[in-house]
Amino acid sequence: MNAEVRSAIRDLIGSVDGPLDRQELDDWGWLELYEEDQEIAVSALFDELGKAGRPSNALDMLLAESVYPDVEEPIAFLHPFANSLTSGTLDGDSVEADGILLKGAENSKLFAVTVADGETSRNVLISSEPSSALTTVSGNDPQSEYLHFATAGTSVVRESNFSSTYVAIARRALAMELLGIATSMLEIASEHVTSREQFGRPLGTNQSVRHRLADTHVAIESARSAFEFSWSAPEEDFEMVSALCKSLASTAYQVATKHCLQVTGGMGFTNEFPLGALVRRGSILDALYGDTRTISKEIGNKIIRNNIVRLSSK
Amino acid sequence: MSNTDSPVSRGGMKAWLEGHADLLQSFQTKAGATLEERLDKSLAFYKVLHQHGIAQRGWPESVGGIGGDALDRAELYDAFTATGYDMPEQVAALEVLAPALVKFAPEIAARHLPEILSGEAIWCQGFSEPEAGSDLASLRATATRDGDSWVISGQKVWTSLAHRAKWCAVLARTGERGSRHRGLTLFWVDLSSPGVTVRPLDSLTGEPEFSEIFLDEVRVGSDSVIGEVDSGWAVAMYLLQYERGMWAWQRQARMHAMLEDFIDNGSGPLDEHADAFGQAFTALAALRMRSGQSVARLSNDEVLGPEVSVDKIMLSAAEQLVNDTIVQAKPNAFAFGGDDSDDAMRSEWFYSRAASIYGGAVEIQKGILADRVLKLPREAS
Numbered sequence: 001m002n003a004e005v006r007s008a009i010r011d012l013i014g015s016v017d018g019p020l021d022r023q024e025l026d027d028w029g030w031l032e033l034y035e036e037d038q039e040i041a042v043s044a045l046f047d048e049l050g051k052a053g054r055p056s057n058a059l060d061m062l063l064a065e066s067v068y069p070d071v072e073e074p075i076a077f078l079h080p081f082a083n084s085l086t087s088g089t090l091d092g093d094s095v096e097a098d099g100i101l102l103k104g105a106e107n108s109k110l111f112a113v114t115v116a117d118g119e120t121s122r123n124v125l126i127s128s129e130p131s132s133a134l135t136t137v138s139g140n141d142p143q144s145e146y147l148h149f150a151t152a153g154t155s156v157v158r159e160s161n162f163s164s165t166y167v168a169i170a171r172r173a174l175a176m177e178l179l180g181i182a183t184s185m186l187e188i189a190s191e192h193v194t195s196r197e198q199f200g201r202p203l204g205t206n207q208s209v210r211h212r213l214a215d216t217h218v219a220i221e222s223a224r225s226a227f228e229f230s231w232s233a234p235e236e237d238f239e240m241v242s243a244l245c246k247s248l249a250s251t252a253y254q255v256a257t258k259h260c261l262q263v264t265g266g267m268g269f270t271n272e273f274p275l276g277a278l279v280r281r282g283s284i285l286d287a288l289y290g291d292t293r294t295i296s297k298e299i300g301n302k303i304i305r306n307n308i309v310r311l312s313s314k
Numbered sequence: 315m316s317n318t319d320s321p322v323s324r325g326g327m328k329a330w331l332e333g334h335a336d337l338l339q340s341f342q343t344k345a346g347a348t349l350e351e352r353l354d355k356s357l358a359f360y361k362v363l364h365q366h367g368i369a370q371r372g373w374p375e376s377v378g379g380i381g382g383d384a385l386d387r388a389e390l391y392d393a394f395t396a397t398g399y400d401m402p403e404q405v406a407a408l409e410v411l412a413p414a415l416v417k418f419a420p421e422i423a424a425r426h427l428p429e430i431l432s433g434e435a436i437w438c439q440g441f442s443e444p445e446a447g448s449d450l451a452s453l454r455a456t457a458t459r460d461g462d463s464w465v466i467s468g469q470k471v472w473t474s475l476a477h478r479a480k481w482c483a484v485l486a487r488t489g490e491r492g493s494r495h496r497g498l499t500l501f502w503v504d505l506s507s508p509g510v511t512v513r514p515l516d517s518l519t520g521e522p523e524f525s526e527i528f529l530d531e532v533r534v535g536s537d538s539v540i541g542e543v544d545s546g547w548a549v550a551m552y553l554l555q556y557e558r559g560m561w562a563w564q565r566q567a568r569m570h571a572m573l574e575d576f577i578d579n580g581s582g583p584l585d586e587h588a589d590a591f592g593q594a595f596t597a598l599a600a601l602r603m604r605s606g607q608s609v610a611r612l613s614n615d616e617v618l619g620p621e622v623s624v625d626k627i628m629l630s631a632a633e634q635l636v637n638d639t640i641v642q643a644k645p646n647a648f649a650f651g652g653d654d655s656d657d658a659m660r661s662e663w664f665y666s667r668a669a670s671i672y673g674g675a676v677e678i679q680k681g682i683l684a685d686r687v688l689k690l691p692r693e694a695s
Contacts, residue, residue, distance in 0.1 A: 247596050
């Protein structure tokens with residue numbers, strides 16, 4: 001089933017230009033698939049989106065299913081800037097929001113904002129006419145067409161019952177997408193060093209080149225094992241496991257960037273070559289909900305206070 | 315087997331060990347124990363575990379086990395270090411060699427497995443030679459047929475625990491010189507045979523864990539062949555899955571205990587090291603998840619293939635990172651300290667440097683991934 005699903009998702013991605021929006025995914029039937037098998041739905045979609053380097057607001061769709069499953073209207077999640085897990089503050093009933101929206105969010109009137117709540121955080125819905133509050137983010141990947149949304153004094157329309165575990169769901173999905181990106185980067189670099197010759201032989205006959213790409217493979221598989229493990233992790237371990245997923249995927253992306261750009265040399269250094277686009281796209285996924293350094297600090301602080309947990313599968 | 319114990323179901327191993335803490339009190343980890351003391355304790359520990367039907371878990375009944383599989387054994391190894399016991403010294407060689415014996419020499423397994431499970435014996439693995447480390451297929455120890463026997467001559471090196479082992483799986487050349495991997499046979503050798511000399515090596519760990527073995531016309535019977543004559547390489551390849559897969563699981567169990575102990579007892583606040591400990595734990599948790607998956611596949615009789623090189627590389631990185639992180643949080647103790655625990659920290663740190671060397675150096679592992687997984691062009695010579 002998995003291979004068929006992936007093939008169908010690749011066809012969908014191939015049939016659309018530019019960012020995939022929620023409507024296209026919904027029409028395709030992703031929500032039904034998610035209901036049937038969450039693991040296949042999430043891994044196939046985010047992996048293939050990553051491999052294609054294609055932006056979408058699939059993440060919002062996934063989070064809405066988890067956090068507001070009974071809300072029919074499309075919800076745009078306001079994602080935190082890097083080094084933060086909140087995208088707004090709450091004062092009584094009034095929300096001051098400042099965060100990032102994915103392309104496709106401009107069609108929503110409901111925005112999900114994560115606000116601090118003492119030691120933790122929670123997610124609330126606000127209603128807004130978006131056009132007044134939106135500016136385009138060009139940053140490192142203009143092709144993703146992210147948007148910056150900032151507004152103040154908006155009332156809470158609805159609270160979620162959800163704890164900050166929604167961050168864990170976001171992290172795991174983003175990890176899979178980053179893995180897809182890293183996998184594509186490795187494929188491109190491997191193909192390049194197999195065909196490109198210098199000194200009368202392919203670049204890939206050189207040990208340093210082979211070892212760089214082997215290191216990239218190890219980093220990717222390390223993260224992939226964590227992602228696969230996460231689906232059988234017991235509830236109480238999920239937050240830690242998903243943080244590990246994002247951290248390991250962030251590392252895989254950084255390692256892939258370093259080695260793949262290096263071995264593709266001058267050719268890889270042009271915008272014509274497919275690597276640069278993946279590097280840019282990966283960088284903004286890396287920045288959402290914690291890169292490897294951010295999460296290492298978070299995990300480190302947790303374990304030195306509470307001691308470590310040996311992860312188990314159900 | 316003790317009549318007072320009912321069978322332990324999967325998932326119940328940790329609770330069993332905790333419930334029998336009084337019985338097993340004397341086997342708890344003690345700081346400052348020498349290698350010999352730890353070996354004696356490991357043997358005595360397994361003797362008691364065997365009496366209670368625990369040591370036999372995960373091995374087939376036909377060879378002295380009580381049934382179960384690799385997952386049951388993995389659960390036991392993890393439970394040891396989670397309840398205050400050192401990983402028993404003999405289980406490393408047990409896991410590397412016993413599965414291959416069960417598969418390729420079931421009679422040898424049936425005759426010898428009960429002894430190691432009951433704490434009566436230690437085994438070792440005689441593969442590497444002074445001139446054949448990474449290039450194992452070039453090994454020179456010979457085995458020559460003489461009637462119904464084989465006569466083995468040569469030298470093995472870096473053999474863990476050979477100085478206390480009863481039996482050794484020796485890889486020797488039965489083919490012509492230059493036959494490389496095609497002319498090798500694995501033999502089950504009694505180390506008390508005439509012609510065997512064992513000499514401990516003075517390694518950086520400061521403990522006599524590794525030895526050279528000199529084999530001077532050592533005679534073994536034809537029933538000591540493991541698998542087929544000249545097919546020793548196939549047996550070695552099978553055994554490597556356990557050496558790379560299950561050993562990674564055993565090491566993560568040890569390292570979790572090291573981190574747990576350090577955080578519980580580490581002197582001084584660790585706040586400034588939070589990032590470093592986060593990174594170390596991330597690498598260790600990744601190893602646990604990965605090696606757990608590999609062990610599950612082994613228990614399904616799946617062949618792990620070249621992807622198990624990923625596990626070995628992850629192991630060396632995690633083990634070195636965990637040790638570096640601990641040492642860098644206690645630099646005075648490491649450099650200048652004179653306590654038993656400081657000696658142990660140094661010994662562990664040095665041992666961790668070998669993690670990227672033994673069982674196939676990481677350079678070899680990366681080459682395997684490049685050739686067989688990424689299918690990159692062959693290395694230029």
